[in-house]
Amino acid sequence: MNRRSTLLLFLLLSGLASYGQSTEGIDACQTTKTRYFGKVFRDAQARQASVANYLSGQAYPGDSTIDITYYGLNLRLTHTPAYLNGATTISFKATSANLSRFFLDLNTQHKVDSIKVGRGGAGAVLTFVRETNRVQVTLPQPLSIGQAYTLTVFYQGNPASASGFGSFAFATHGPTNAPVIWSLSEPYGTQDWFPCKDTPADKADSSAVDLTADKQFVSVSNGRLIGTTDNPDGTRTYRWRNSYPIAHYLISLAMTNYQQYDTPFTSGTQTMPVNHYVYPETLPSIQANLDLTPNMLRIFTERFGPYPFLREKYGHAEFNWRGGMEHQTISSMGAWNPGIIAHELGHQWFGDKITCRNWQNIWLNEGFATYSEALYVEATGGATSYNANINGNMTRARSATGTLYVQNISSINSIFDNNRSYSKGAVVLHMLRGVLGEDVFFRAIKNYVAAPNLAYGTAITEDFQAIVEQTAGRKLDYFFREWIYGQGFPTYRVTWQDASTTGKPGVQVRLTQTPGTNPVSFTMPVQMRVGSAAGDTLVTVFNDLADQTFTLPAKGAPTGVVIDPNNLIMKQVTSTSMTVTGIEDPSESSLVVYPNPASDKLTVKFKLEKPGTVTVSLVNLLGSSVSSHSMQLVKSGEQTLSLPVPPVAAGRYILRVDTPTGRQSVGVMIR
Ligand SMILES: [Zn+2]
Numbered sequence: 198m199n200r201r202s203t204l205l206l207f208l209l210l211s212g213l214a215s216y217g218q219s220t221e222g223i224d225a226c227q228t229t230k231t232r233y234f235g236k237v238f239r240d241a242q243a244r245q246a247s248v249a250n251y252l253s254g255q256a257y258p259g260d261s262t263i264d265i266t267y268y269g270l271n272l273r274l275t276h277t278p279a280y281l282n283g284a285t286t287i288s289f290k291a292t293s294a295n296l297s298r299f300f301l302d303l304n305t306q307h308k309v310d311s312i313k314v315g316r317g318g319a320g321a322v323l324t325f326v327r328e329t330n331r332v333q334v335t336l337p338q339p340l341s342i343g344q345a346y347t348l349t350v351f352y353q354g355n356p357a358s359a360s361g362f363g364s365f366a367f368a369t370h371g372p373t374n375a376p377v378i379w380s381l382s383e384p385y386g387t388q389d390w391f392p393c394k395d396t397p398a399d400k401a402d403s404s405a406v407d408l409t410a411d412k413q414f415v416s417v418s419n420g421r422l423i424g425t426t427d428n429p430d431g432t433r434t435y436r437w438r439n440s441y442p443i444a445h446y447l448i449s450l451a452m453t454n455y456q457q458y459d460t461p462f463t464s465g466t467q468t469m470p471v472n473h474y475v476y477p478e479t480l481p482s483i484q485a486n487l488d489l490t491p492n493m494l495r496i497f498t499e500r501f502g503p504y505p506f507l508r509e510k511y512g513h514a515e516f517n518w519r520g521g522m523e524h525q526t527i528s529s530m531g532a533w534n535p536g537i538i539a540h541e542l543g544h545q546w547f548g549d550k551i552t553c554r555n556w557q558n559i560w561l562n563e564g565f566a567t568y569s570e571a572l573y574v575e576a577t578g579g580a581t582s583y584n585a586n587i588n589g590n591m592t593r594a595r596s597a598t599g600t601l602y603v604q605n606i607s608s609i610n611s612i613f614d615n616n617r618s619y620s621k622g623a624v625v626l627h628m629l630r631g632v633l634g635e636d637v638f639f640r641a642i643k644n645y646v647a648a649p650n651l652a653y654g655t656a657i658t659e660d661f662q663a664i665v666e667q668t669a670g671r672k673l674d675y676f677f678r679e680w681i682y683g684q685g686f687p688t689y690r691v692t693w694q695d696a697s698t699t700g701k702p703g704v705q706v707r708l709t710q711t712p713g714t715n716p717v718s719f720t721m722p723v724q725m726r727v728g729s730a731a732g733d734t735l736v737t738v739f740n741d742l743a744d745q746t747f748t749l750p751a752k753g754a755p756t757g758v759v760i761d762p763n764n765l766i767m768k769q770v771t772s773t774s775m776t777v778t779g780i781e782d783p784s785e786s787s788l789v790v791y792p793n794p795a796s797d798k799l800t801v802k803f804k805l806e807k808p809g810t811v812t813v814s815l816v817n818l819l820g821s822s823v824s825s826h827s828m829q830l831v832k833s834g835e836q837t838l839s840l841p842v843p844p845v846a847a848g849r850y851i852l853r854v855d856t857p858t859g860r861q862s863v864g865v866m867i868r
Contacts, residue, residue, distance in 0.1 A: 198383050198522045198544075198563070198613065258396030258555070260300045263289040265394050266345070266402045268448060269316065272391075273409040273432070276376035279355050279367040283307075285391045286316050288347040288401075291340035300331045302388040302395035307354035318349030332392060356380075356390040364389045368517050370453065371478040376413070377453035379516040379529060382446040384556050384612055393445045398554045398655055400442045408450055409434040415455040417474045417514045419448060419525045420506075439525065441506055442653040444552045449524035451514035456480050462491040464498060464507065472512040474527075479515060483533040487513070493535075493542050496576040497569065500639065501543075502646045505550035505653070511542065523566070525549045536570045543569025546646055554655035556606040560681070561656055563613070564601070564622015571623060584764065587627050591767050593620035594686075600715075601625065601681045602658065624767050625680045631765030632676060632722055633669055641668035675720040675741070687719040687766065691773040693758040695851075695862050696748055702729060704755040707746045708738075711771070718743035726762040729753035730821055735762070756818050756851075775851070775864045787861070790852050794866035801838045801852065808833045809857035815843060815865075816851040823850070842867060 269286035287301065303309070309332055314320030326333040332350065340346055356365035364386020368377050380390055387393045408416035412433045420439030427433050439448075455474035462469045471494070473487045494504055494511065504511065506526045514524075518531040523544030530541065547565030567590065575583035597617035605611045612618065630638040645664045646652065662677045688711040696705040704727050710718040720741040727734045731753030738747045760770060787804035801813060814825040824843035845867060853862045 198381075198520070258398060259302060259394035262291065262293040262296055263299050263394060264292050265289050265399050265445075267347070267404065268391070268393065268401045268443075268445065269349075269405040269407075270391050270448070271317070271407040271409075272450070274378055274414075274452065275410065276367055276378055276414075279357050280353070281356050281390060282353045283391060284318060284349055284351050286318070286347060286349045287392065288316075288345065289394075290343055290345050292342065294342050295339040296336070296341075296344075297339040298333060298335050300328070300333045301350065301392040302330060303332050303350070303352065303392040304354075304356075304389045305330050306358055306389075307352045307356075310351040310353065312348055312350050314348055316347055316349065318351060323348060330388060350392045352392065363518075366517070370476050370517060375454045375476070377451075377476075377517065378410075378414075379451040379514070380449050381516070381518070381522050381529060382448070383522065384446065384606075384609060387445045387448070391448075395445065397444045397446060397552050397556070400444050400552065400654065402442055404439045404443050404448055406437045406439075406448065406450060407434055408437070408452060410452055413454055414452040415457070415474060416450065416452040417455065417512075417527060418450050419443065419527055420509045440508065441525070443525050444549075444655075447523070447525040447549055447552075449514075449522070449527065449529060451516055451527070451529055453515075455514070458484065458487060460488055460490050462494045462504070462511070464494075464503065467507060469504065469507050470510040470512070472510055474512065474514040476515050479533075486533045486535060486538060489535055490538060490542070492577075493539055493573055496573060497542060497546065500572055500576075500642065501546045502643050505545055505646075511545065513538075513541075523548050523562075535573070539570045539573035540566045543572075550646065550653055551651050552655045554657045556612050557603045558657045559603055559612050559618050560601050560622035560625070561658065561661060563618040564626060567619045567623035568626040571627070587624065587764065590620040590623045590627075591764075594624045594767055595769075597621045598684070600684055621767075628680065628721075628766060629665070629676065631763070632673070633665070637669050641665045644668050679716045679719050683716045683719075685713050685715075686768050687721065688713075688769045688771060689760060690771050691758060691760050693755070693773070693775055695755050695853075695860070697751070697754060697860060699859075702731075702751040702753050702755060703748060704751050704758060705746060705748050706738075706758050706760075707744070708740055708760070709745075710743045712743060721766055724761055724763060724765060725749060726759045727751045727755055728757040728759070729755050754816070756816075775849075788852075788854055788863050790863050790865055794868045795842055796868040797842050799840045799842055799852070799865070801836075801840060801854065803836050803854050803856075803861060805831060805833045805836055805856055807857045811836070812853075812855040813838065813840065814853045814855070815845065815867075816853055816862075817845075818849055818851075 265287065267288035271284040273282040309325065309327055312323040312325050312334060314323060324335040357367050364382050365380050369375060370377050388395050404419060406418035408418065409432050410416060412431060416435040418437035420437050422435060423438050424436050425433055454477065456477045458473045458475060458480055460471045462471050471490050498504055509526050512527045513530045514527050516529045516531055520531055521537045521541040522529040523541045528541035543566040544562060548562035553559050553561045571583055571586040574586050593616045599617060601617060601621055603612050633641065641664060645661055648664055651660055658677060658681050662673065666673055690709040691706065693704050693706045696703045706725060712718065722737050723740045724735060724737050727736065727749050729751045734751055736749045758773065761768060789802045791800050805811065808831060810827060810829045811831045812825060812827045814822045816822050823845050826840065847868050850865050850867055851862050852865045853860060
C-alpha cells in the first residue's frame with residue numbers, strides 16, 4: 198500500500214479528504230505523503246483507541262484450525278442505496294483432528310442469511326452462530342486433518358457502514374458525479390466485505406470474483422476477465438479469475454464508468470496485457486505516465502526476476518484516494534506520478550508474490566516497494582537520481598521511532614508508519630546493498646523472490662535473512678539484529694592523525710560512537726576515504742566496537758579522512774577532526790605550537806632526540822607545503838622556535854616538523 202492510502206482513509210473520515218489528480222513528481226509526492234501524515238497524526242490517540250475497539254471483537258489472526266485454499270466471491274452491488282448482496286465460497290482443509298466447529302471472520306454489520314455446503318451453495322444447509330465479527334460454523338461430520346471442505350456464505354449489508362476504516366467505499370467522481378465503488382482491505386478490512394480467515398499468513402491457492410451491477414459499471418478485479426454476462430434485470434456480471442496464490446487482503450474490486458487504456462508488456466516471446474482502468478476525465482493528463490509501465494516492468498524483471506503474474510495481467514484501477522494499493526495484478530490508484538506507479542508495481546513481487554506473514558513484518562512489503570522506487574529512478578536517472586532518492590528516505594528514516602519490526606499492530610498508523618516501515622525499510626535495503634556489494638545483493642534479492650519455500654507464499658524477516666546469508670555465504674546476525682530489531686542509527690565522532698612512517702604514508706583513524714540503548718553501538722563495515730595530494734585511498738574497515746582505532750594506508754601525506762563517503766550507512770557524523778599527529782600517542786608527542794589560532798607569530802616547541810637537520814613546514818589540507826624552513830646541524834634536546842606566520846589564506850593547516858628520527862605534526866588555525 199502506498200502510505201497515502203492509509204492517510205486518506207482517515208482523512209475521509211475526518212472530512213479533510215481532497216480528491217483530485219496528482220501531477221507531482223516523486224519528491225513532491227513524498228512531501229505530500231509526509232504532510233498528510235502530519236495532519237492526521239495529531240489525532241493518533243483517538244484513532245488508536247478506535248482501532249483497538251475494532252480489533253477487540255475478534256481473535257485476530259483468524260481460526261488456525263482451517264487452512265484456506267480458495268475464495269470465490271459472487272457479489273451483487275448497488276451504489277444507491279449502497280448495498281452488497283454476497284455469496285462467498287470458501288474452500289479449506291482441516292488443520293486439526295476431528296474438526297467439527299470453526300469460525301470465519303465477517304463484520305457484525307453483515308446479516309448472514311445462510312451457509313450451505315459446496316461451491317455456490319448447492320448442498321445442504323449448515324448450522325451457524327453469529328458472533329461479534331465472526332460466524333461460528335458447525336459441520337455435520339467432523340473433518341480429519343487435511344480433509345478438504347467447501348461451503349458458501351450468503352450474506353448482505355452495507356460494507357461501507359461496516360468499515361469504520363474506509364476499507365469499502367461508495368463515492369462519485371468527475372463532472373457527472375459518476376458513481377464509483379472500491380475496496381481497500383489492508384490491513385484489517387477484508388472481513389468488512391467478505392467472510393475470510395483474517396490473516397495475511399494464510400493465502401488461498403486461487404480466487405474468483407464475480408461482480409454484478411448496473412450496466413454503467415465496468416467492474417474490475419484480480420486476474421483475468423473470463424467473460425461478461427448481460428442479465429435480464431439490466432445488470433451486467435464481470436467474471437474475474439485469479440489462478441495464483443493470493444492473500445485475502447489483496448483481493449479487490451473497483452467499479453465505475455472506467456475508460457480502458459492498454460500498454461501491453463512483452464517479455465521474451467510472451468506478451469502480457471497491461472490494462473489501465475481510468476476515469477474518463479483523468480486519462481488525458483496521465484497517459485504519458487501510464488506509458489512508463491512496460492519499461493518499469495522490464496526494469497523490475499531485470500532486478501527481481503520475472504513478473505510474478507505473467508499468465509494474467511498487470512493493471513491499474515483508479516479510485517478516489519490519493520495513494521495506491523497493490524491489489525494483486527490490479528493496483529488501485531489515486532495518484533499517478535512515476536514514483537507511485539513504481540511503488541505499487543514493486544509490490545507485485547514484494548507483498549503480493551511474497552506476502553508478509555504478519556503485520557509486524559510489514560517492512561518486507563513496504564520497505565521493498567519503497568526501495569523499488571529508488572531502483573526505478575536509478576535505472577532511468579542514474580546514480581545521481583538514486584542517491585537523491587536514498588537521501589530523502591534517510592532524512593525521513595532518521596526521524597523513525599521504534600523498531601522496524603512493528604511492535605504495536607493494533608495501530609494502523611504504527612504499521613504504516615511512513616518514516617519507519619517505508620523509508621527506514623528502504624534504507625535498510627540500501628545499506629544491505631552496501632554491506633553485500635552489487636552482485637551478491639541483487640542475487641540475494643532474486644533468490645528471495647524465487648525461493649521455493651517463500652515464492653507465492655509468506656515470509657518474515659528471518660526468512661529473508663536466511664536467503665541473504667545463503668547467498669552471501671556468511672552470517673549477518675549483527676546487521677538484522679541492529680537494523681530490524683534495534684532502533685536509531687550510529688552517531689560517529691572521527692579523529693585522525695598522520696601515521697606515516699618513512700616511505701610509507703598512512704593515517705590512524707579513531708571512530709567513536711555515541712552510546713545508544715538498542716543497540717549500544719552499531720556494527721557495520723565502514724568505508725573511509727583517506728585523502729592525499731597523491732590521490733585518495735578508499736578502505737573499508739569493520740567497525741564492531743564503540744571506540745575503535747584503525748591504521749590505514751594513504752597514497753601520500755594524509756590530508757583528511759572522510760568516513761562513509763558513498764553514504765552507505767544511515768548515520769550522523771558529529772565531527773571529523775585532525776588531532777596532533779605522529780606515530781606515537783598524541784599525548785606523548787613533544788610538539789607544541791602556540792598561539793593556536795595564530796595570526797602573526799607562531800612559537801613551535803619540540804624535543805629533538807638526535808642532532809641533525811630539522812625542517813618545519815606549514816602544509817595546507819591538500820597536502821601541499823605553503824611555507825618551509827630548514828635548519829641544519831641542530832643539537833638534540835628541547836627546541837623553541839619563533840616563526841613569523843607566512844602570508845597565507847586564513848584556515849586550517851598542518852604544522853609539520855621533520856627530524857632525523859621521524860615526523861611530528863599538529864593542526865593549526867591561521868587567522
Ligand atoms: Zn506500499
